[in-house]
Amino acid sequence: MIKAGIIGSTGYAGAELVRLLLQHPQAEIVWYGSRSYVDQKYADIYRNMFDLVDEKCMNDDMDALAQKADVIFTATPQGLCASLVNEKILESSKIVDLSADFRLKNVSIYETWYKRTHEAPQYLPEAVYGLCEINRSKIASARIVANPGCYTTTSILTLYPLVAEGLIDPDTIIIDAKSGTSGAGRGTKLPNLFCEVNESIKPYGVATHRHTPEIEEQLSYAAGMNYMEGESVLINFTPHLVPMNRGILATCYASLRQGVDTAMIQSAYEKYYKEEYFIRLLGEGSFPETRWVEGSNFVDIGYTVDQRTNRVIAAGALDNLVKGAAGQAVQNMNILFGLPENTGLQLVPVFP
Known part of the structure; x- marks a missing residue:
């Protein structure tokens, strides 16, 4: 044990x-x-x-x-x-x-x-960045695993194949993300009281949210940039607080490289995630909802190509307390001790 x-x-x-x-x-x-x-x-x-x-x-x-x-x-x-x-x-x-x-x-x-x-x-x-689907080989021998944040896990996994395969211009990335209130922690904070958040949605940490450099660093590695020498992807990241307990939804926008089509995007997602137990690819034209991942360690990803603007719109959803925190931490533990990654994490999403 x-x-x-x-x-x-x-x-x-x-x-x-x-x-x-x-x-x-x-x-x-x-x-x-x-x-x-x-x-x-x-x-x-x-x-x-x-x-x-x-x-x-x-x-x-x-x-x-x-x-x-x-x-x-x-x-x-x-x-x-x-x-x-x-x-x-x-x-x-x-x-x-x-x-x-x-x-x-x-x-x-x-x-x-x-x-x-x-x-x-x-x-x-x-220290190894503990995004399991990307860094599992490094995690296995680590002494310190830095478990990723909830917004970052959603955003990076949604965009990683597109950046790594050079299908998008990484400097055009915009991430519009929403989180349930549990993402702010259990401490008493006036902006998180029921009457402050119920029946409302608001942006916060606009252009200043601390998950921004985390997303930029990992996407810079995906793009083959020398991050420690000052090369970096730069993104616009705007989080929003939604009056629900759990869930992250990140909708990501980026301009496509010349000649990139839907088939190439689908191929990229399948190359990186087809064999991944915890990533569920919804395919082109189908988009995730937080209710279908609640209580589970799954990440659901869908996308579409806007031919009019030559942009891809990709969205990812997860439970911020499971895959966005504790579930990914247990997944990291499983890797550290040589267990199948889904040990103890075969959690069927809860609905309603």
Whole structure:
């Protein structure tokens, strides 16, 4: 059995990790970490865990946790994982970090967008970006896996084949994305209160959202650019808050290269994703809906070509708490320990 510890187990992503790992046939949770609820019973915080979890919440002592766990999940705000990780911990346990601490290779870009000093830049070169369908060969031998963000997972997977095959002009990419409110976390924030979000939709982080450089970096690699030397895809990314609990929908627009047609786009998607268990290709003219992926680790992708403007419009949808966070983290764990990637993740989407 893989012994797993969770720091941040009482946030939304952490609670989803608990739900998934409790059902995993090869995993055992040995640490329910929570800075806010130390010594309180986990099932008193999340009553859906009544009679399923008897343990009390523990602290965020990663050094102690590393002596008990084979893998540590850090479902925490930015900065915490970087402030705690050290060589002794990495000699004892793998880390799957759900924050942004190790997603960006360029420390100055991290510090510019996140407005904080990176406390463990020495580990950035070895950390592997945990987008499983793209980086699984590197993930398998990693000590630190940087679990991607929810917007980024949706956007990158939707666009990656088109960029990698040179079918679109990457500097014309526009991403219009929507998220359910759980994407903002469980902390109390005035803009996320029911009366503030219900019956409304709003853009936020316009031209400033922190997932922007993450998407740009990964698409730059897809385009064959030398990102660390300053070459980069530049995108317009606008997220929107939608009054629903779960779900991400990213609609992506880009200009096609000369001569590119629908058949070439379909061929590119099939080249990269036809054998991928968690990516469901809807094909040309069919578009995803968040309700058909809710509660699952699936990503649904569809597209169309606008002949009038010579642009492709591609859309991807996923559950931000599963494939966009905890599910992908478990998928990364499966890769790290040599298990089939869908172990414990064969989740049928929930409807209604």
